[in-house]
Amino acid sequence: MPISDCEVRDPRIRRTRHLLQGALRELMQTKTFDEVSVQDITEVATVNRATFYDHYTDKYALLDAMVGGGFHMLLHERAVTFDGSCPSAAGAVILATCDYLTQMETGDEVCQRQSAFQPLVDAAIVRAIGRVLTGGFPTEAAVGRDLPKITNGMIVAAASWAIYGAVREWFMSERRVPAEEMVQSVLGLVVPLLTASEARVAVHA
Amino acid sequence: MPISDCEVRDPRIRRTRHLLQGALRELMQTKTFDEVSVQDITEVATVNRATFYDHYTDKYALLDAMVGGGFHMLLHERAVTFDGSCPSAAGAVILATCDYLTQMETGDEVCQRQSAFQPLVDAAIVRAIGRVLTGGFPTEAAVGRDLPKITNGMIVAAASWAIYGAVREWFMSERRVPAEEMVQSVLGLVVPLLTASEARVAVHA
DNA sequence: TCGAGAAAACAACAACCGTCGTCTTATATT
DNA sequence: AATATAAGACGACGGTTGTTGTTTTCTCGA
Numbered sequence: 001m002p003i004s005d006c007e008v009r010d011p012r013i014r015r016t017r018h019l020l021q022g023a024l025r026e027l028m029q030t031k032t033f034d035e036v037s038v039q040d041i042t043e044v045a046t047v048n049r050a051t052f053y054d055h056y057t058d059k060y061a062l063l064d065a066m067v068g069g070g071f072h073m074l075l076h077e078r079a080v081t082f083d084g085s086c087p088s089a090a091g092a093v094i095l096a097t098c099d100y101l102t103q104m105e106t107g108d109e110v111c112q113r114q115s116a117f118q119p120l121v122d123a124a125i126v127r128a129i130g131r132v133l134t135g136g137f138p139t140e141a142a143v144g145r146d147l148p149k150i151t152n153g154m155i156v157a158a159a160s161w162a163i164y165g166a167v168r169e170w171f172m173s174e175r176r177v178p179a180e181e182m183v184q185s186v187l188g189l190v191v192p193l194l195t196a197s198e199a200r201v202a203v204h205a
Numbered sequence: 206m207p208i209s210d211c212e213v214r215d216p217r218i219r220r221t222r223h224l225l226q227g228a229l230r231e232l233m234q235t236k237t238f239d240e241v242s243v244q245d246i247t248e249v250a251t252v253n254r255a256t257f258y259d260h261y262t263d264k265y266a267l268l269d270a271m272v273g274g275g276f277h278m279l280l281h282e283r284a285v286t287f288d289g290s291c292p293s294a295a296g297a298v299i300l301a302t303c304d305y306l307t308q309m310e311t312g313d314e315v316c317q318r319q320s321a322f323q324p325l326v327d328a329a330i331v332r333a334i335g336r337v338l339t340g341g342f343p344t345e346a347a348v349g350r351d352l353p354k355i356t357n358g359m360i361v362a363a364a365s366w367a368i369y370g371a372v373r374e375w376f377m378s379e380r381r382v383p384a385e386e387m388v389q390s391v392l393g394l395v396v397p398l399l400t401a402s403e404a405r406v407a408v409h410a
Numbered sequence: 411t412c413g414a415g416a417a418a419a420c421a422a423c424a425a426c427c428g429t430c431g432t433c434t435t436a437t438a439t440t
Numbered sequence: 441a442a443t444a445t446a447a448g449a450c451g452a453c454g455g456t457t458g459t460t461g462t463t464t465t466c467t468c469g470a
Contacts, residue, residue, distance in 0.1 A: 012417055012466065037456060048419050053458065060321055116265055119328035126370070149382055150390035154374045158394050161370030162363040165331075169362035177354055185355035189363050192397035217436065217447055242426060253449050258428065412470090419464070427456070434449070440442085 017055055019045040021066045034117050060120050067124035071100050075132060093132055094183045097167045129160040159193045222260055224250040226271045239322050265325055272329035276305050280337060287341035295395060298337055299388045302372045334365040364398045
């Protein structure tokens, strides 16, 4: 936990963190997140338990790093970037969210038991979405010094939470509409949010 | 945890749960949520630790009950109900969210240290918002049997998450615009979401 | 190549957690 | 008023959590 997770020189650190994340991933195939203990993780990772705490403050931090990294990688593989307006870009983010949830799903056929800590996973994904969306907005300074009533930060926050909330709701429903349709529906909901910024920027231009 | 929190006959149960919630509230004036242990709570509440687990599975469940109950009470005091369209009702929900966050703020002048479990509080509030919003929508069955591409559940989810995300972002910003202005801004973002249902219902009507 | 410095292993610590079984006390019903 | 029923108190348990200090091993730059 001393150094940020991205760009670590020392191969020992990379190795250890990779082992820890892999172990958690592996364990979550079988157990719920809160059924996994730090002991289990370090055991599977063949890492000393004390070493774990050199890298993450607790298992929630590990989860956060895992989710954030995984989602970012998913977007990177698909070369998804959000340019702030193009609906297809937003659609790609929505689809990625859906795919990430799917990929998270345990191999177990039975519906995954709801973990009490699902909110932590949720929050990690929302943060990841927010990071992508933020890239598509002009810096706040460009708007001028009269503080705008609605900031880009608020738009991004509302949009990322809305996207995730909708996708998650879709994902939890038993008879899911095809993903493609869902993406279109969610787009219809979210685009007004995102274009709120353009309208505002236009006013200030 | 055996019986739902609302409508409990036995005064012993009411008493104990009230004591526990009060203890947590009191402790959170000083400490962060994750610095509070079940021991502390039961100690302050003068309740045996084992008894705690007769009512809540863990301290997170207690938090959830506390937040959910508190938010619901806040809305009830103001006689806020969401009728599905009236923007003023949505505005009331937004304002209530803001007020609840404010009321949660510790007495400490220093900005509250970010708890690693803030997401759990967030999720509890979002659920509470969702419960209110759900009241304003017609039951899904009214729409017909051809499954709609976008369900009321998705709209409610997107809206509640968006509302909370935006309000929270506003709340965390250092130089806050007045709450009234914020409510208007967020309304501008969210109303399109909520009316998405009307448009759809109109089509099916 | 070598040596300073960082990372990991390891053991041990007090504290907390969740659960169990037993016993006591309060509630609601008849 | 008496009793079946349920809640609470209490003590004890094995297990997990973070943390600390020491020792060993590895990495990178001079």
